[in-house]
Amino acid sequence: xxxxxxxxxxxxxxxxxxxxxxxxxxxxxxxxxxxxxxxxxxxxxxxxxxxxxxxxxxxxxxxxxxxxxxxxxxxxxxxxxxxxxxxxxxxxxxxxxxxxxxxxxxxxxxxxxxxxxxxxxxxxxxxxxxxxxxxxxxxxxxxxxxxxxxxxxxxxxxxxxxxxxxxxxxxxxxxxxxxxxxxxx
Numbered sequence: 001x002x003x004x005x006x007x008x009x010x011x012x013x014x015x016x017x018x019x020x021x022x023x024x025x026x027x028x029x030x031x032x033x034x035x036x037x038x039x040x041x042x043x044x045x046x047x048x049x050x051x052x053x054x055x056x057x058x059x060x061x062x063x064x065x066x067x068x069x070x071x072x073x074x075x076x077x078x079x080x081x082x083x084x085x086x087x088x089x090x091x092x093x094x095x096x097x098x099x100x101x102x103x104x105x106x107x108x109x110x111x112x113x114x115x116x117x118x119x120x121x122x123x124x125x126x127x128x129x130x131x132x133x134x135x136x137x138x139x140x141x142x143x144x145x146x147x148x149x150x151x152x153x154x155x156x157x158x159x160x161x162x163x164x165x166x167x168x169x170x171x172x173x174x175x176x177x178x179x180x181x182x183x184x185x
Contacts, residue, residue, distance in 0.1 A: 019044035093120040103158040130185035
């Protein structure tokens with residue numbers, strides 16, 4: 001248990017059986033009545049943001065989230081098989097915990113994994129990643145006045161827009177937050 005007077009951004013709480021991470025908090029003392037703590041919380045598993053107000057000094061349950069590096073081995077049905085590189089223990093992560101990161105996972109990748117009571121609840125990807133283009137149409141450089149793009153399919157199956165000069169087989173750097181092309185790798 002932790003007092004609402006000691007809350008910090010990034011702290012994870014267990015509220016109504018759901019893991020919620022503090023995005024922002026504000027201690028407020030109105031002219032009349034007791035002090036309150038207003039928080040903006042993000043549900044860890046769904047990403048939904050909610051606002052909740054607590055009385056100052058109220059106790060809430062803190063959830064201890066473990067973070068460690070695991071290696072992505074392969075996909076098995078809807079689950080992703082991850083391995084601890086120190087102990088060689090394998091864990092299954094549900095696709096709900098992987099979320100949109102699945103568009104950038106290649107076998108052998110090392111991931112920062114967050115788990116709660118032995119259950120994987122989320123992963124963190126690097127801000128950018130180098131991936132190979134497996135299919136794209138040939139481009140015709142020189143016939144456009146603006147920076148034109150064309151669709152390309154990455155080795156993970158995700159389709160992105162790339163400049164016309166990018167060819168099949170090249171490696172490109174992709175922003176994992178927005179899914180946009182950054183540069184050649």
